[in-house]
Amino acid sequence: MNLKILVTAGDGIGPEVTNEAVAVLRDVAELGGHTIQIEEKRIGGVAIVKDGTPLPKETLDAALASDAVLLGAVGGNEFNSLAPDKRPEAGLLALRAALGGFANLRPCFSFKELVANSPLRPEIVEGTDIMFVRELLGGAYFGKPREYDKEKGVGYNTMIYTRDEVARVARVAFNLARNRRKKLTSVDKANVLEVSQLWRAVVTEVGKEFPDVELEHQYIDAMAMHIMNRPRDFDVVVTENLFGDILTDESGVITGSLGMLPSATIGGKVDLYEPVHGSAPDIAGKGLANPLGAILTGAMILRLTAKLETEAKAIQASVRKVLEQGFRTPDLARSNPQAFTVLSTKDMGAKVRETVKQLVAVSS
Ligand code: IPM
Numbered sequence: 001m002n003l004k005i006l007v008t009a010g011d012g013i014g015p016e017v018t019n020e021a022v023a024v025l026r027d028v029a030e031l032g033g034h035t036i037q038i039e040e041k042r043i044g045g046v047a048i049v050k051d052g053t054p055l056p057k058e059t060l061d062a063a064l065a066s067d068a069v070l071l072g073a074v075g076g077n078e079f080n081s082l083a084p085d086k087r088p089e090a091g092l093l094a095l096r097a098a099l100g101g102f103a104n105l106r107p108c109f110s111f112k113e114l115v116a117n118s119p120l121r122p123e124i125v126e127g128t129d130i131m132f133v134r135e136l137l138g139g140a141y142f143g144k145p146r147e148y149d150k151e152k153g154v155g156y157n158t159m160i161y162t163r164d165e166v167a168r169v170a171r172v173a174f175n176l177a178r179n180r181r182k183k184l185t186s187v188d189k190a191n192v193l194e195v196s197q198l199w200r201a202v203v204t205e206v207g208k209e210f211p212d213v214e215l216e217h218q219y220i221d222a223m224a225m226h227i228m229n230r231p232r233d234f235d236v237v238v239t240e241n242l243f244g245d246i247l248t249d250e251s252g253v254i255t256g257s258l259g260m261l262p263s264a265t266i267g268g269k270v271d272l273y274e275p276v277h278g279s280a281p282d283i284a285g286k287g288l289a290n291p292l293g294a295i296l297t298g299a300m301i302l303r304l305t306a307k308l309e310t311e312a313k314a315i316q317a318s319v320r321k322v323l324e325q326g327f328r329t330p331d332l333a334r335s336n337p338q339a340f341t342v343l344s345t346k347d348m349g350a351k352v353r354e355t356v357k358q359l360v361a362v363s364s
């Protein structure tokens with residue numbers, strides 16, 4: 001098959017990690033007799049500097065004309081004083097809105113080789129396998145009215161959902177749960193927020209279509225604690241945009257590094273793929289970034305957009321193998337750097353590619 005991917009590498013470590021992800025994708029595709037066409041466009045801070053806007057029209061047009069978009073990261077300290085609608089992040093939010101994907105899948109999986117890398121005790125994290133489904137186009141991120149009035153000293157946003165927006169993301173989550181361990185946890189703040197009362201009512205209603213899936217509701221504050229205390233108890237977790245943003249960063253504690261976490265956004269015109277981590281300006285350009293989150297994001301492109309399950313699995317297996325062999329980027333070696341072979345971003349990418357080739361050679 002022929003897959004057209006637009007790469008918007010963005011800021012900070014974005015270019016370094018997407019370079020490795022793309023190299024892995026190219027190799028895997030070639031081994032399987034598929035072709036991948038890569039185009040690159042600017043987004044975020046680099047686009048503000050070069051084009052005067054965080055999402056140039058050229059980037060948006062190219063995104064809409066591709067099968068999938070792979071984003072690196074956006075943001076940088078030099079933009080911190082800008083208003084939200086002028087910042088690098090605004091480019092990503094506009095891209096998400098234009099592509100229309102509303103279900104952001106963020107798997108959080110505890111590799112057994114990384115158990116010691118988590119600040120949590122091994123018996124807590126071992127075996128964790130959660131699929132977060134974060135609603136991505138609603139809530140406070142997009143709700144209107146919104147304003148920061150400096151003179152008056154007042155700022156506000158609107159956390160708003162409609163029945164349809166909740167129902168469609170709930171269906172995605174129930175369907176995923178149906179094919180996993182058949183448990184769905186819906187997270188809200190229905191003891192305080194009206195918008196969460198709607199959320200809970202609609203998720204419950206949709207749940208009637210899925211009698212085989214066990215549904216539980218949790219409040220966001222309690223859930224933030226449960227995820228740290230007993231992450232293994234959760235299978236699929238569905239929640240609104242802002243709560244999902246927070247919970248998925250928190251779940252980085254389970255692997256001990258946000259650098260491991262991939263994500264995919266589906267349900268719109270074009271699927272959007274981005275590692276969960278940010279632009280990490282403090283380590284950008286130093287070869288210290290962990291490309292595995294981006295590489296695993298590449299595996300999600302193959303699984304969900306290209307429907308190449310074997311190839312997706314080969315990438316996942318290679319990541320595991322590389323970890324098994326003791327290779328680490330610095331963020332994964334904190335517990336005991338002497339025990340591992342610590343690699344640069346590029347060398348980690350190369351290791352994964354080398355391993356993918358071996359795996360494919362053995363299986364064919
Ligand atoms: C994420 C990020 C983004 C978000 C930012 C960069 C706009 O934190 O993807 O989790 O808040 O959605």
Ligand code: MG
Nearest residue numbers: 245246249276
């Ligand atoms: Mg986030």
